[in-house]
Amino acid sequence: MRKTEKINSYTLLYNIRCIFGKLCSAVCLLSTVLFTALSFASCVDEEEYDDTPKGNFEALWKIIDQRYCFFDYKKQEYGLDWNAVYAKYSAQVDKTMTEQQLFEVLGNMLGELRDGHVNMYSSFNSARYWSWHENYPKNFSDTLERKYLGTDYNFVSGLKYKKLDDNVGYVRCESFQSAIGNGNLDDMLLFLAPCNALIIDVRNNGGGQLTMAERFAARFTNRELLVGYMQHKTGTGHSDFSKLKEQKLKPSNGIRWQKRVYVLTNRSVYSAANEFVKYMKCCPQVIVIGDKTGGGAGMPFSSELPNGWSVRFSACPMYDKDKQSTEFGIEPDCNVGLGDADVARGVDSIIEFARSMAKQ
Incomplete structure (x- = not known):
């Protein structure tokens, strides 16, 4: 065998040994990682319970x-x-x-x-x-809703809107379950642009997608606003939470409303709709009218019981800009109710209160 061939053979053998050594090291490292992970998992696994x-x-x-x-x-x-x-x-x-x-x-x-x-x-x-x-008055009437909207309203992505006869825009937002596109909001605000003021009626809105509430509220500010705070659970103790994290509302890149806004509320305003009211109270030229909202200031999380029943519960608390919990609701700026006598007369006193303010 020539000298060059011997050197190549030794080099090849050396490379093989190096590769084999690295593989062994990798296997050892992987084993260590897996062992550590399994050990940690065994420590944090939830206690198992019988299906009894x-x-x-x-x-x-x-x-x-x-x-x-x-x-x-x-x-x-x-x-x-x-x-x-x-x-x-x-x-x-x-x-x-x-x-x-x-x-x-x-x-x-x-x-x-x-x-x-x-x-x-x-x-x-x-x-x-x-x-x-x-346990509270409804302060809302389906019959009166149909009367005020009539049959000639626009309807898109869960939003019903029209111009009332006193040149006040009226938007009925009964849920944030449906996706509301930026194009939908642009078209709606462009249609309502000639109006002197805008009424946003979120009574009986039980919530939905928080991103939709934020997207809608972003049409009513021209600058970034601090609207609240949020925390996350960091341990199993009742007081184990992360530091407060700021919630910021950024102005939309689309059409933004520059005139007065009246947000109508009742006790059935909940969850994402409650957050919407929280955001709107931070926006300029916005007045909240009606009853205190229902609350719901915890982001929900889900788990399961041994028998297969699922359970949902609040896991991440949210607060207003003053670091106060809104779990039990948000007070309106003007507390106005809707009584049986008003309904009998065919008058929604909460809408009419907003319209009277718009005329001032």
């Missing part, structure tokens, strides 16, 4: 105990004690219960949170807390 009445109760109580975001706030507001709730409802659970009986007990326990974002879903029922609006 007691097991499902324990699982639900612990999920809420570790992840719900308003314990401190609601303890301050009305004395909520989650450990006392455990003692109260655990005594009502036994192994002979039917599914319906268990559902009732668990639903009643969740009701102690007084939170419309807390729900439990089975194949036969949905547990919900609706007292945030059911």
